[in-house]
Amino acid sequence: MKALQSLGKNTIEKMASIGRATALLIGAIFGRFNIFKAFPLFIKQIYVVGVQSLIIILVSGLFIGMVLALQGYTVLIDYGAEDSLGPMVSLALLRELGPVVTALLFAGRAGSALTAEIGLMKATEQLTSLEMMAVDPIKRVVAPRFGLVSLVCQS
């Protein structure tokens, strides 16, 4: 009987947790925010999540390109096709690996920076104080950042 109770309790808790996460995601995607009020935040975040992520993405791209070129050269030279090395590296890197590497590094760097920022706001009760000021933190804090990250990642 106890095992059954515990199973029921855990299931309800898990479902509630999934429900909360889904509500947050929906709020982040569809949360309508005031573009004029969010504009200074947009500019700051474009710099923080976009421009500051460029360096790490460029450096990673450079090293991946160098590795591809080195390994590709040792193989292609056996067939006398070393002339194709340039197009191969550039096409593989820009068309195929570029988006993947960018997405992974962007998620790692910008995602963790945003998580830390929002986490700090939560820990210092800034989000609670927003709620008490009758300002929805999902619309004011999460939705603009989510929209902006999607935009920066696309471009």
Add this chain to the structure above:
Amino acid sequence: MTKNLSDSIHQQEALVELKNVTFSRGDRVIYDDISLKFPKGKITAIMGPSGIGKTTMLRLIGGQLMPDTGDILVAGSNIPKLSRSALYKVREKMSMLFQSGALFTDMTVFDNVAFPIREHTTLPEDVVRTMVLLKLEAVGLRGARDLMPAELSGGMARRAALARSIALDPDLIMFDEPFVGQDPISMGVLVRLIRDLNSSLNLTSIIVSHDVKEVMEIADYLYIMADKRVIGHGTTEELLESDSELVQQFLRGEADGPVPFHFAADSLQQDIMMGSK
């Protein structure tokens, strides 16, 4: 005489009222069927030992937590039954001063105070500026308007947060441990500010604290909570004369009494003898 005063305060129109509220976190019951009244235009304090859920009560009143049962009435609205938009509407007329101040770290003091005005009104920027400067003047921080929160001392941060919380002239303001970690001068400044703002703006204030001396100095009515319920309430004079041992132990800060100094355990002799076996 004091009894009459207490009755008259308690019978005044209440801005906030908790009726038979029960609240628990998991299996742990925090409040067991409690009822409290916070009269309009008065400073009411909630005191009690750490960990009995004083801050939780403010969160219940603010609608951030929902009680298991019971009603929480704020200006006639029953908070647990309100829709999200109606709750946000009620929150526009209430304000909360957090223990940490909770200033937005990426904005100056000026922008922090201007934030609620800009969010909820469409006033032109020069009017906003005047309003913010007046609020900052009231807390003595007009000269610190361009500083960032990280550049403020603890007392200044709390005063800046106080200016922000009165920016929209709320009806109700809730103070969560406003005197914690303050030096005597900052403490005196805060006590004076809370008292002056309450009378000049005709606010209803709820103070949650365990700084007995300061709270008794400014509160019109006090509730002392322990063991999931209200163990005593009344004016300062009534509580000082209370015959409840628990109330007296709390007010006098005695180490031993109904709340024991020792955590429940076997006798020391028994424990020592067990160790030698």
